[in-house]
Amino acid sequence: MHKLPTIDFTNKRNLNPGSTSWLTTSIEATRALEQYGCFIAEYDQVPLDLNNAVFQALQDLFDLPIETKVQNKSRKPLYGYVGQIPFIPLYESMGFDYSNTHDGVRSFTDVMWPHGNKAFRATLLAYNGLVAKLEEMVTRMVFESYGVEKHLDAHRNMVTYLCRCMKYRRPEKNETNMGFVAHTDKDFITILHQNQVDGLEVKARDGEWLTVNLLPTSYIVMSGDAAMAWSNERLYSPYHRVTMNGNASRYSIAQFSFLEGIIETPEEFVDEEHPLQFKPFDHLKYLDFYNKEENRKLECAIRTYCGVLE
Ligand SMILES: O=C(O)CCC(=O)C(=O)O
Ligand SMILES: [Fe+2]
Numbered sequence: 001m002h003k004l005p006t007i008d009f010t011n012k013r014n015l016n017p018g019s020t021s022w023l024t025t026s027i028e029a030t031r032a033l034e035q036y037g038c039f040i041a042e043y044d045q046v047p048l049d050l051n052n053a054v055f056q057a058l059q060d061l062f063d064l065p066i067e068t069k070v071q072n073k074s075r076k077p078l079y080g081y082v083g084q085i086p087f088i089p090l091y092e093s094m095g096f097d098y099s100n101t102h103d104g105v106r107s108f109t110d111v112m113w114p115h116g117n118k119a120f121r122a123t124l125l126a127y128n129g130l131v132a133k134l135e136e137m138v139t140r141m142v143f144e145s146y147g148v149e150k151h152l153d154a155h156r157n158m159v160t161y162l163c164r165c166m167k168y169r170r171p172e173k174n175e176t177n178m179g180f181v182a183h184t185d186k187d188f189i190t191i192l193h194q195n196q197v198d199g200l201e202v203k204a205r206d207g208e209w210l211t212v213n214l215l216p217t218s219y220i221v222m223s224g225d226a227a228m229a230w231s232n233e234r235l236y237s238p239y240h241r242v243t244m245n246g247n248a249s250r251y252s253i254a255q256f257s258f259l260e261g262i263i264e265t266p267e268e269f270v271d272e273e274h275p276l277q278f279k280p281f282d283h284l285k286y287l288d289f290y291n292k293e294e295n296r297k298l299e300c301a302i303r304t305y306c307g308v309l310e
Pocket of ligand 2: 185240
């Protein structure tokens with residue numbers, strides 16, 4: 001029987017780089033991403049009232065008329081409004097693109113969202129800034145654990161985020177309870193958060209599906225295909241899906257980190273026992289590749305795209 005590891009990132013740990021708690025947590029987090037490709041982070045930097053405001057804002061957002069929702073468009077794949085997908089009728093989502101500048105100021109860069117939603121944007125931006133801190137911490141821990149921290153600045157300079165907000169309505173009688181199909185994430189690190197309705201399931205390496213039960217302060221940290229390729233397969237990119245069992249609608253927010261540029265496996269990951277598995281690849285072009293209908297069904301899209309043996 002598996003159980004996803006829970007790792008304490010709360011204030012009381014005093015996670016300062018170099019401290020004993022930092023080093024212990026770095027090892028735990030990296031091991032969890034190797035073994036399961038994810039873990040549950042307990043993280044209390046997002047105040048409960050902001051947390052509640054975010055989910056209230058999401059409810060209001062998805063309650064808007066469809067004519068309004070479809071106005072959230074982007075030239076980038078995966079960023080716009082997605083609703084009414086025939087094979088996943090419970091699911092609806094909307095993406096927001098934003099960057100994270102050096103002085104900590106974060107801004108949406110590509111949102112074509114009608115005026116009147118300033119409050120929504122401010123709430124989401126405040127939330128994203130705090131969640132990005134968790135992503136920054138985990139990424140730094142992983143780089144340090146592998147002794148590749150000299151590449152961290154370059155990595156940070158390339159990071160761009162997609163924040164995808166999701167609504168899963170409860171299934172009607174005789175309707176499928178499939179909320180979202182099994183898939184791996186195409187990004188580097190995902191941070192997932194939900195309202196108090198569970199439904200996420202993660203597949204362990206041996207094929208067992210694990211259900212995930214979360215507290216309001218729980219965040220799922222997951223490594224995606226890009227992290228798997230970058231680390232020469234030390235990190236795992238797990239299949240996961242959403243199944244809707246209860247009576248309530250589920251709202252979740254995923255923060256995906258993508259790199260604008262070429263991802264290359266550092267030489268520290270490569271030796272005789274671990275020959276290079278992936279050629280350097282352009283991360284956003286990988287998204288374009290995956291976005292094509294014929295590539296969506298690939299068992300391991302990243303291997304087909306840039307695997308050394310393909
Ligand atoms: O809603 C969730 O918890 C999962 C969403 C997800 O896996 C995704 O958007 O890639
Ligand atoms: Fe996902």
